[in-house]
Amino acid sequence: MIFFSIGLPGHFAAWCDAAIARLVEIGLGPVELMSARSADEIAVALIRSTAPHLVIASRQPAPSLCTLLGDSGGPVIVALDDPRRALRDLTSEQGIELRTAIREVACSSAAALVCARLPGAVTVQPGRDRRAAAGLISTLAQSCGLGLGDKELAGVAAAVSHPANSGPIEPWWSALDPDERALADGALAAYVDQFRGGGFGEIVWDQTLFWLAADPSRHAAGAIDIGGDTGRLVYGPDIGLPPGDWAATVTLAVSREAAGIGFDIEVWAAYHHTPLARASVVADARGLCSATLSFGIAAPTAQTISFSIANTAPAPGGRLALGKVTLAPSRGDGSDIPSELSMVLGL
Numbered sequence: 200m201i202f203f204s205i206g207l208p209g210h211f212a213a214w215c216d217a218a219i220a221r222l223v224e225i226g227l228g229p230v231e232l233m234s235a236r237s238a239d240e241i242a243v244a245l246i247r248s249t250a251p252h253l254v255i256a257s258r259q260p261a262p263s264l265c266t267l268l269g270d271s272g273g274p275v276i277v278a279l280d281d282p283r284r285a286l287r288d289l290t291s292e293q294g295i296e297l298r299t300a301i302r303e304v305a306c307s308s309a310a311a312l313v314c315a316r317l318p319g320a321v322t323v324q325p326g327r328d329r330r331a332a333a334g335l336i337s338t339l340a341q342s343c344g345l346g347l348g349d350k351e352l353a354g355v356a357a358a359v360s361h362p363a364n365s366g367p368i369e370p371w372w373s374a375l376d377p378d379e380r381a382l383a384d385g386a387l388a389a390y391v392d393q394f395r396g397g398g399f400g401e402i403v404w405d406q407t408l409f410w411l412a413a414d415p416s417r418h419a420a421g422a423i424d425i426g427g428d429t430g431r432l433v434y435g436p437d438i439g440l441p442p443g444d445w446a447a448t449v450t451l452a453v454s455r456e457a458a459g460i461g462f463d464i465e466v467w468a469a470y471h472h473t474p475l476a477r478a479s480v481v482a483d484a485r486g487l488c489s490a491t492l493s494f495g496i497a498a499p500t501a502q503t504i505s506f507s508i509a510n511t512a513p514a515p516g517g518r519l520a521l522g523k524v525t526l527a528p529s530r531g532d533g534s535d536i537p538s539e540l541s542m543v544l545g546l
Contacts, residue, residue: 200227201241201253202343203268205314206278207307208258209285211325215278216256218359219339223252225355226345230254237261258307259439260314262470262500269317269499274342277315277322279394282308282387284368291371297379298408298418301386302438308390309439309501317499324394332356382407385523386438402440402526409435409506409521425457425510425517433508433521437469442498444529449506450489450522453482457517462510466494469503479511489522493529 204219206212220232231250235241236259244253257264268275282304289300315322321342323335333356340347340355347355372380385403393399409419412431419433449464459482466476478490496502506524 200251201245201255203273203275204254204256204278205260205275205311206256206258207280207282207285207311208303209280209288211280211284212256212258212278214325214359215276215323215335215339216254218336218355219276219343220254221355221359222336222340222343222345222347223254225351226340226343226347227252232256234258236264238264238267257310259303260310262502265310265313265317265500268314268319272318274344275314275317275320276339276342277311277320279311279315279322279324281368281394282390283372283383286383286387287368287371297382301383302408302436305386305390306439306501306503308387308394309441312390312393312441313499313501381405399441399528404436404438404524404526406521406523408438409433409524412507419521422454422518422520425453425460425514425519427513427515429510429513431507431509432519433506435505437503437505439501439503440496440526441501442496444493444495446491446493446527446529447476447506448489448491448525449478449508451480451482451487451508452520452522453486453488453514454516454518455486457510457514457519458482458484458486460510460512460514460517462488462508462519464490464492465507465509466492467505467507468496469505470500475504 202219202223204216206215216232220230223230229250230252231248232254233244234256235244236257241255285304286300289295289303290297314320323338336352336356340352382405385405389400389402406420407418411417411419411423412434423432425432447466451462453460461479461481464478464480465474468475475494476492478492480488480490482488
């Protein structure tokens with residue numbers, strides 16, 4: 200059998216992986232724990248494994264895998280932890296650069312939210328002590344269809360290190376530079392609220408999460424030379440969003456030399472490199488322009504999203520500055536016929 204453990208890249212999801220593997224071993228026999236994010240990787244794991252049972256741990260399941268899991272209707276364990284804790288684990292313990300870690304945690308959060316809504320999903324969240332861990336072990340066993348006794352469950356709880364051992368995140372979060380905290384908060388706060396049972400608010404992607412088209416090693420903060428040719432100037436951030444309707448607001452400013460120059464702004468679904476929305480804007484006399492692009496992501500897949508900004512005319516000596524990109528869940532395009540007109544038409 201194959202068991203799926205989905206979660207954010209931190210201690211809690213790793214604890215769930217290990218606990219599920221131990222429970223399966225006790226209840227069913229030899230098991231192998233493997234990481235995979237796509238159906239193709241799972242197929243390779245099945246070919247290579249000699250164990251009769253597999254636990255597939257996935258931190259960023261691909262859209263195609265999310266779809267397959269939804270179609271199967273089988274049990275999927277989804278570990279929902281505070282995204283900031285996963286960010287701490289990646290940066291402080293694995294040494295991953297902050298923006299790279301934010302991108303990874305945001306993508307993982309979007310995918311976990313999708314998987315939590317699948318028909319066979321069982322969501323678990325960390326407790327604060329070993330008593331809570333024992334309850335989680337029991338939930339995991341039941342979700343996997345394993346009829347284990349209290350003694351066996353207690354043995355697993357004792358054998359697998361409790362996730363609370365990693366400590367609270369507040370000291371680490373408070374010690375971050377204010378700009379770094381704002382950068383992370385903009386990308387992750389909506390998931391923090393959602394995982395706590397609240398609504399899903401705005402997502403704000405800082406300029407430093409985008410990169411220069413001419414040099415992807417440089418982020419898009421500061422002035423960007425437009426130059427004497429037309430073409431793409433900025434791209435990114437290749438970060439996942441949950442399914443639904445979205446409205447994204449992009450604001451640009453240009454130097455005096457580029458006033459009156461037009462720009463094309465596009466939203467791309469990176470997984471299939473599919474355009475989702477497009478807007479054309481012209482910088483006014485002040486050098487400002489902005490656009491709100493509406494687009495949708497079909498259920499049940501999470502999709503990584505990137506924006507492309509290109510100038511439509513050359514502007515030698517001109518420079519561009521990108522503002523923060525704000526994304527908000529949308530209820531649609533507002534194009535429904537008003538009720539009073541529907542009544543007149545008998546609709």
